[in-house]
Each structure stands twice: as C-alpha cells, then as structure tokens.
Amino acid sequence: MENKQLFKEAAKYKKWLENITLNPFECKINGRSYYFAIYHGKDPNKLKGYAIISLDGGPNKEYREALYPLTLFSGASTNIFNIMGARSKIKPDYFKTVIQAIDDSGSISDGILQKGKTLFEKMIELQIPFIDLYKEYEHYYDNTILVKKVIDEKDIDHTLTVLGKLDILQFKQGLLLTEYDPIMPEFFKRLGELKNKFPGDSWNFIKGMRDNRKVLGKRMAEFKMDREIIHLPEEQQIEAKKEYTRRSAEKLIKDREKLLRGPAAL
Numbered sequence: 001m002e003n004k005q006l007f008k009e010a011a012k013y014k015k016w017l018e019n020i021t022l023n024p025f026e027c028k029i030n031g032r033s034y035y036f037a038i039y040h041g042k043d044p045n046k047l048k049g050y051a052i053i054s055l056d057g058g059p060n061k062e063y064r065e066a067l068y069p070l071t072l073f074s075g076a077s078t079n080i081f082n083i084m085g086a087r088s089k090i091k092p093d094y095f096k097t098v099i100q101a102i103d104d105s106g107s108i109s110d111g112i113l114q115k116g117k118t119l120f121e122k123m124i125e126l127q128i129p130f131i132d133l134y135k136e137y138e139h140y141y142d143n144t145i146l147v148k149k150v151i152d153e154k155d156i157d158h159t160l161t162v163l164g165k166l167d168i169l170q171f172k173q174g175l176l177l178t179e180y181d182p183i184m185p186e187f188f189k190r191l192g193e194l195k196n197k198f199p200g201d202s203w204n205f206i207k208g209m210r211d212n213r214k215v216l217g218k219r220m221a222e223f224k225m226d227r228e229i230i231h232l233p234e235e236q237q238i239e240a241k242k243e244y245t246r247r248s249a250e251k252l253i254k255d256r257e258k259l260l261r262g263p264a265a266l
Contacts, residue, residue, distance in 0.1 A: 005055055010037035013051045013261035017041070023074055025151050027066045032056035033150075034066035036074055039261070051262035063264035072249040073151050076159045080137055084166045088134040092127055094205040095120040101197040107190075116187035119180040123173060130169045137162045157242070164241035168234065171226040177216055184213055 003022075010020050021044055023036040033056055039049040052063045052070065102117045137159075145155060177184075188210045195203060225244060229237050257266060 002055070006035060006037075006053065009053045009055060010035075010051065013037070013049070013053075014039055015048070018048055019044070023070070025073070025145055025149050027069050027073075027151055029058065029062045029066050032058040032062060034058075034063060034070065036070040047256075047259065049259045049261050050256070051260065052264040053262060060263040063262065064266075067253060067260075067264045068249065069151065069153075069156060071253055072246060073156050073159060075249055075252065076156070076163050076245060077141065077145075080134070080159070080163055080166065081141075084130075084134055084163075084170070085138075087170065088131050090127060090205070092124050092131070094202050095124045095127070097198055097202040098191065098206065101191075101194045104197065105194055110190065112183055112186050113190050115180065115183050116191070119176060122176055126169050126173050126176075130166060130173075133162060133165055133169075160242040160245050161238060163245065164238040167241060168226070168237060171223050171230075174216070174220050174223065177213075178220055181213070181216065184210075 006022055007020060010022060014020060018039045018041065021038040021040065023038075026033040026035050028034070032054060034052050034054045037051045037053050038044070038047060039051070040046050041048065052066050054063065054066075098120050099117050102113050105113070107113045140158070145151065180187075188206065191198075191206055198206065225241070226237075229240050232240070253260075260266075
C-alpha cells in the first residue's frame with residue numbers, strides 16, 4: 001500500500017508521457033521518511049527530472065535536506081553497480097588461460113610473450129580483490145540496504161569507501177596497461193598465433209582488450225585526481241576520493257537544479 005501511495009505522490013510532479021523510477025530506500029530527517037523519485041522516458045538513463053517525496057508532510061527545508069544524502073548514495077551506488085559491476089565480469093580465468101597458453105607454447109625465450117605474461121599475472125593480482133570487493137558490496141546492498149530500506153551516514157560512508165577502493169584498483173590496472181602498452185600490438189599478434197589454445201570466451205576477451213586499447217589514453221585522462229594523490233598512503237587516497245565524491249554530489253545538485261521538482265526545489 002505504501003508503495004502505491006509513494007508512486008501516487010511522485011506522480012504529482014510527473015509530466016506527460018514520463019515514467020517514474022522510485023529508489024528502494026529512504027532517508028529519515030527528524031523521524032520523517034524521504035524518497036528519491038526519477039522521471040524519465042522509455043530509457044531510464046535519460047533523466048528528465050527528479051524529486052524528493054514523502055508521505056509524512058514535513059516542511060520544505062527537510063525535503064531539501066534529504067536531497068543531498070539521497071543524491072550522494074544513489075549516485076555512488078549506481079556508479080558501483082553500472083561501472084564497477086561491468087568490470088567485475090572480467091574473470092581471472094581469462095588471464096590465466098593466456099598465461100597457461102604461453103607456458104604451454106614453450107616460448108620462454110620470446111621476450112614479448114614473457115612480458116605480456118608478466119602483465120597478465122599482475123592484472124590478476126588486482127582483478128581478484130576487485131571482484132571480491134564488488135561482490136561483498138553487492139551482498140551488502142541486497143542484504144542490508146534492500147532489507148532495512150533506509151540509508152544513514154554509515155551506509156553512505158561505507159559505499160563511498162568501497163567506491164574509492166574499487167576506483168584505486170581500476171586506476172592501478174590502467175597504469176599497468178599504460179606501462180606495457182608499447183608491446184601490446186606485437187603481443188596480441190603473437191597471441192593470435194596461439195588462438196587455437198584459447199576457449200571462445202577467453203579469445204573474445206583478448207579481442208576486446210585489443211580493440212579497446214585505443215581508448216586507454218582517454219580513460220586514463222579521467223584519473224587526473226588519482227595521479228595527484230598516488231603518492232599518499234592508500235587510506236589517505238580513499239579519504240580524498242570520498243571527499244571528492246561528496247563535493248561532486250553537491251555540484252550535481254547545483255547543475256540539476258532546473259530538473260528538480262516538488263518541495264525540495266528552490
């Protein structure tokens with residue numbers, strides 16, 4: 001019943017032909033519950049507007065106060081699931097089959113293959129903790145957030161910490177790929193000669209790496225902050241990234257002010 005009432009409340013700010021997505025968690029301000037409603041077309045990723053809604057009839061200032069934590073948690077958790085989730089699908093076995101194929105080929109004197117093997121060994125060392133951390137967060141979200149259906153500062157801090165750690169692991173992988181990039185064209189060529197030793201999904205992974213190599217520079221350019229803080233101990237890097245994410249949420253709210261509807265809108 002409450003879910004129907006929430007959609008009915010969100011519909012007050014809906015425009016013609018728009019659909020509504022309601023986040024499955026609330027934020028409490030002075031004991032009142034506030035929710036994040038998104039208005040979009042057929043594609044949920046095409047944002048047309050959003051609102052903070054409540055069935056508790058709080059003052060407008062509380063709607064505005066709830067805007068920040070709901071925006072912050074929604075953005076950070078979505079980033080984890082949409083971006084980090086896709087990367088977590090890269091199985092360590094994809095790297096291991098390449099390493100095994102190189103070992104089986106008896107090409108111990110082939111410098112290019114041996115350097116590529118070293119790269120893949122280092123990538124595994126980063127990918128395994130990446131996958132483990134992502135799965136831990138996925139379990140946390142499913143079994144904590146979606147069970148209690150309420151977020152608080154502890155949930156936000158945990159989510160920002162996980163996002164920061166995943167981001168650092170991703171950056172380290174990017175640095176490795178950049179370091180070994182000069183040998184990659186020849187490395188992929190040599191792997192092509194061993195193609196019959198790979199399962200289909202492993203060969204598709206190799207082709208994906210080869211074809212995406214040209215966008216590596218662009219992706220690494222997005223890690224400007226990471227380069228600036230890489231000299232710091234990892235815990236300090238994580239804290240810096242958490243603070244950056246908090247500031248980004250504040251900026252996002254300002255940038256989307258014209259899309260905000262309902263009592264939280266200025």
